[in-house]
Amino acid sequence: MKNRDEEKLYLDADARATQYVNTVGTRRVYPTQAQIEALKGFEEVLPNAPTDAHTMLAQLDTLGSPATAVSTGPHYLGYVIGGVLPAAAAADKLVSVWDQCASSHATSPVAAKLEAIAGRWVVDILDLPKGSAVGFGTSATACGLSCIAAARRTLLARQGWDLDEDGLVGAPEIKVVVSDKAHISLFKLLRVLGFGRGRMLIAPTDAHGAIDPDKLPPLDASTILCLQAGEVNTGAFDPFTPIIAKAKAAGAWVHVDGAFGLWARVTKTHHHLTEGIEGADSWTTDGHKWLNTPYDSAMAICKDADALAQAMNSSADYASAESHAQQNLSMEFSRRARGIPIWAVLKTLGRQGVSDMVERHCAQAQKLAAGIDGKNSIEVINTVVLNQVLCRMTDEESTADFTARMQASGKLWFGTTIWNGQPAFRLSVSNWRTTDADIERAISMLTDTK
Numbered sequence: 001m002k003n004r005d006e007e008k009l010y011l012d013a014d015a016r017a018t019q020y021v022n023t024v025g026t027r028r029v030y031p032t033q034a035q036i037e038a039l040k041g042f043e044e045v046l047p048n049a050p051t052d053a054h055t056m057l058a059q060l061d062t063l064g065s066p067a068t069a070v071s072t073g074p075h076y077l078g079y080v081i082g083g084v085l086p087a088a089a090a091a092d093k094l095v096s097v098w099d100q101c102a103s104s105h106a107t108s109p110v111a112a113k114l115e116a117i118a119g120r121w122v123v124d125i126l127d128l129p130k131g132s133a134v135g136f137g138t139s140a141t142a143c144g145l146s147c148i149a150a151a152r153r154t155l156l157a158r159q160g161w162d163l164d165e166d167g168l169v170g171a172p173e174i175k176v177v178v179s180d181k182a183h184i185s186l187f188k189l190l191r192v193l194g195f196g197r198g199r200m201l202i203a204p205t206d207a208h209g210a211i212d213p214d215k216l217p218p219l220d221a222s223t224i225l226c227l228q229a230g231e232v233n234t235g236a237f238d239p240f241t242p243i244i245a246k247a248k249a250a251g252a253w254v255h256v257d258g259a260f261g262l263w264a265r266v267t268k269t270h271h272h273l274t275e276g277i278e279g280a281d282s283w284t285t286d287g288h289k290w291l292n293t294p295y296d297s298a299m300a301i302c303k304d305a306d307a308l309a310q311a312m313n314s315s316a317d318y319a320s321a322e323s324h325a326q327q328n329l330s331m332e333f334s335r336r337a338r339g340i341p342i343w344a345v346l347k348t349l350g351r352q353g354v355s356d357m358v359e360r361h362c363a364q365a366q367k368l369a370a371g372i373d374g375k376n377s378i379e380v381i382n383t384v385v386l387n388q389v390l391c392r393m394t395d396e397e398s399t400a401d402f403t404a405r406m407q408a409s410g411k412l413w414f415g416t417t418i419w420n421g422q423p424a425f426r427l428s429v430s431n432w433r434t435t436d437a438d439i440e441r442a443i444s445m446l447t448d449t450k
């Protein structure tokens with residue numbers, strides 16, 4: 001491809017991207033059935049001959065763009081998806097064309113430098129112990145796996161067991177304690193690591209999904225205790241201070257899943273929810289949810305930097321790297337420089353900007369809850385402590401019907417969940433683009449009895 005052709009192709013992609021971005025506030029939040037059916041246009045046999053790249057882009061845009069869930073727009077309140085800040089998406093474009101393998105200094109000096117800085121900034125803004133290692137991974141799932149692997153390896157080493165050499169056969173048993181409201185991905189990663197569901201010790205929770213410290217299963221020096229900052233339905237936080245004190249006295253390892261909730265720590269208004277969390281040993285959080293970086297982006301943070309670097313070590317004869325190089329801190333050996341969009345957000349928003357965004361979303365969630373509770377048969381079930389509003393209608397059927405009707409409108413999107421055995425729907429405010437006016441609009445849609 002000649003330089004000029006390459007330039008034209010990027011300009012074409014940029015023009016289409018700009019056009020998409022310009023319409024995210026006005027296009028349907030979720031595609032129509034017809035737009036989804038039009039995806040059949042992609043069902044072709046694998047071409048033998050090359051296709052012109054502009055033709056490919058045109059098809060991608062014409063069929064693909066209308067079939068997106070417009071989660072990057074202001075009216076999407078589903079899951080805890082978050083949007084993408086322009087600064088982060090723009091930095092990520094450069095990351096794409098740089099195509100750096102962010103394994104080590106040798107593979108990319110710029111990625112190694114910026115990810116080291118991003119890691120320090122993340123530890124700083126989240127007020128976690130100085131010197132903690134930060135591995136940039138694809139997801140809170142993958143990063144949680146890295147942290148728990150480091151936890152198990154460390155607890156075994158303290159008992160004189162060399163996990164790297166001898167594996168798990170015959171090893172002393174390491175127990176895990178998890179909340180009965182832990183995120184499904186935590187159960188998955190524990191399963192993948194070989195912790196059977198039937199052997200996990202389950203910590204009972206209160207009505208909002210926070211662990212009850214008085215009902216905590218027994219802890220000892222062979223236990224990994226998994227806590228949660230931000231339950232995915234209610235936004236509840238486990239009471240860290242009393243629980244972590246107990247765990248530390250017992251010699252247990254404490255891991256915190258803070259996929260979105262950890263960002264509350266940046267604010268003045270919600271910092272108290274995370275009090276004591278700094279006493280844990282490891283934490284995971286996502287960039288792609290509340291920090292509004294592009295997918296896929298998450299962080300494994302470990303107070304004992306060597307524990308993570310040794311558990312995830314992948315130095316090879318042909319690819320030896322600094323001990324704390326990224327290839328030794330996350331699941332991936334080769335990967336894109338996903339720490340750079342995180343750096344870009346922290347650089348452009350600053351501490352204050354991140355705090356403002358998180359506080360604004362929490363205030364908007366309050367406003368949303370107050371505006372709909374008791375109207376149009378909606379009941380807000382949770383105490384809104386963060387950015388999540390959990391609701392139900394008078395019965396199961398109307399909850400499902402109402403959610404389906406709102407989704408079909410294409411003007412607002414949110415999903416259903418099950419809370420304590422009952423169907424519910426869930427509104428999450430986590431997109432930088434959502435304004436107070438968008439919240440007013442959502443309230444009037446949700447409470448419109450027509």
Ligand SMILES: *Cc1c(COP(=O)(O)O)cnc(C)c1O
Nearest residue numbers: 139140141183185232257259286
């Ligand atoms: C989303 C989420 C996860 C999983 O994060 P991924 O990045 O999707 O793997 C884990 N825990 C909580 C509380 C979450 O909200």
